[in-house]
Amino acid sequence: MVTLCHAPGTCSMGIHVILEEIGKPYEIRKIDFPNQAQYKPEYTAINPKSKVPVLIRDDGSVLTEWPAIAMWLALTNPDKKLVPADTEGMIRAQEAIAYATATVHMQAWTRIWRTPIYSEIESEHPRIKDRGKEMFAKGMSIYDRQLDGKDWLLGDFSIADCALYFLEVWAVERGNIPLPANVAAHYERMKQRPSVQASRKYDGFA
Ligand SMILES: N[C@@H](CCC(=O)N[C@@H](CS)C(=O)NCC(=O)O)C(=O)O
Incomplete structure (x- = not known):
């Protein structure tokens, strides 16, 4: 199951929507922005950029950057037609x-x-x-x-x-x-x- 590192109200909302569109099970790891959790070692070990969204994939690999995460989700779920095929x-x-x-x-x-x-x-x-x-x-x-x-x-x-x-x-x-x-x-x-x-x-x- 993939895990989305997400902070409410941020751009990672858009990736949350895509995960919901796909409809497969996923987890959300809430990153506590009000307490600056994105700069703490526990999170920078996952994403040294200190940003959300992050997608942790089934094999444990970490994907960063909104456009890359969105395109990966769309291309690996072609039946959902979330990006044109041409x-x-x-x-x-x-x-x-x-x-x-x-x-x-x-x-x-x-x-x-x-x-x-x-x-x-x-x-x-x-x-x-x-x-x-x-x-x-x-x-x-x-x-x-x-x-x-x-x-x-x-x-x-x-x-x-x-x-x-x-x-x-x-x-x-x-x-x-x-x-x-x-x-x-x-x-x-x-x-x-x-x-x-x-x-x-x-x-x-x-
Ligand atoms: N280039 C990144 C930018 C992501 C980004 O700026 N995310 C903001 C939330 S909307 C963030 O994590 N900010 C935390 C910070 O800068 O402390 C992407 O497109 O994914």
Whole structure:
């Protein structure tokens, strides 16, 4: 059975949703972020990057990085059709996931939540946070266009939707940041899925 190292409310929510979509037994190891458990030796022995998500596979090997974990889960469970089987579809999935994880998460949200990384001068923080919000809005406008006339980013539901999902949660549930219409509708659609409902229940989102 695989084990997901997960901290509630973080990007690992998206991997939790994928595990629920697959429907095979799995375990969650809750990493206590409020107590900085990600920096303690017990966790750095598993992931020296001090990040979630981590997937510990059946053979004990450890997989890190959201895009790699999501793609591995999709490719090893082909019957669930969580990623298109053709090259073009697979690459489009990677494109959408890379934008969510590398640009919108890392660049926009890091500015909003971890502002001191960018400047120790407190008077500069509002400007840096505003820049993060601008970057987030730009990111959402890209997804909004991609969703025009579609329920899911690639047409059919895929792991790309799970990457967009955790960004939506942060905006709506934690940032009070409005989403553009197609993305807001996508978020509502995600919330109808039993997989998402299970993840939200675990993490304490209504
Ligand atoms: N590049 C990593 C980034 C993962 C990441 O930043 N995770 C955050 C939670 S959303 C984390 O573990 N932060 C802990 C910390 O930096 O202390 C990935 O895509 O998996």
